[in-house]
Amino acid sequence: MATEPGVTAWIRFLRAHAAIARELSVRLETQHGLTLSDYDVLVQLYYAPEQRMRRVDIARTVLLTASGVTRLLEGLERAGLVEKQSCPDDARVTYAALTDAGRARFEAAQATHLADVEELFAAKYTAEERETLAELLGRLPLADTSSACTEEGAA
């Protein structure tokens, strides 16, 4: 088989992601009516200053495209979990702000979701292994390889 040295880890990475993400999404969906992506955005907003963010920044942290963020927020807005706010300094930006309902929904989801992550992921490891894993995964690229990086702080 394709038992190349480095590829084994990558394949397991791919498979594990598919399996865990699917399961987490199903649970989140049935228990709280949220996608994994929805949840992901809600966390960002919850811990953001004033519980709001520019759409561009959401896109960057959650690793979605600008258009992806628009559609996703459409859903959250329809559900009343997030609302638009205009920015006085820059009329181009529209903040996505957590509503009271969004805050409540997130806090409810957070409890079960953390437990699910614990069960499906973290429980497989000792505290020490978790740190090792986090460190190793932290070395992986998180964004586009071409945009920045050539002259750090260029833009």
Added chain:
Amino acid sequence: MATEPGVTAWIRFLRAHAAIARELSVRLETQHGLTLSDYDVLVQLYYAPEQRMRRVDIARTVLLTASGVTRLLEGLERAGLVEKQSCPDDARVTYAALTDAGRARFEAAQATHLADVEELFAAKYTAEERETLAELLGRLPLADTSSACTEEGAA
């Protein structure tokens, strides 16, 4: 922030997957006209006995649904990389078999793809770390948690 101990690793896992999968897919697409999923199926077929597999088995190893496999193979069949073969023993199953074109296309893709995986993933680690990572990732669930596992070998 959400600096819970076990969750950090999971978040990095999610982000890294999104970033790397996206980049690998783009390269595979532009250089060989293949999706990451397409490639994933082609590998399985390439190393399978007689270079063919039942659709169910493809679904299981690549972690797609049955319907997902049908659509994906539709594309590969249209491209002439894979062809249907009927099974004499069981008329329900349709084999997906690699064609000569498929073999050639895969071999071409394999070279650059392995290099890409090396660059974006494996290169971040020493040989020892790769093994550690592979071992750690190998503990994660690969499939549905409910089906088997209650009385191993039950079904």
Added chain:
DNA sequence: CCGATATACTTGAGATCGCAAGGAACTATA
């Protein structure tokens, strides 16, 4: 002040994938 370029966001079209439902074939029981 004015045009050129960049940035923030939205929208239309298309691809991928899952779920639910259905058809066809195999297996087991009687």
Added chain:
DNA sequence: TATAGTTCCTTGCGATCTCAAGTATATCGG
């Protein structure tokens, strides 16, 4: 053989996400 249940595969529908293109605003050079 007849009936029931399971397995393999396909299809209709909907959701998600990306790309390409378009609008609106901001900023910079002249």
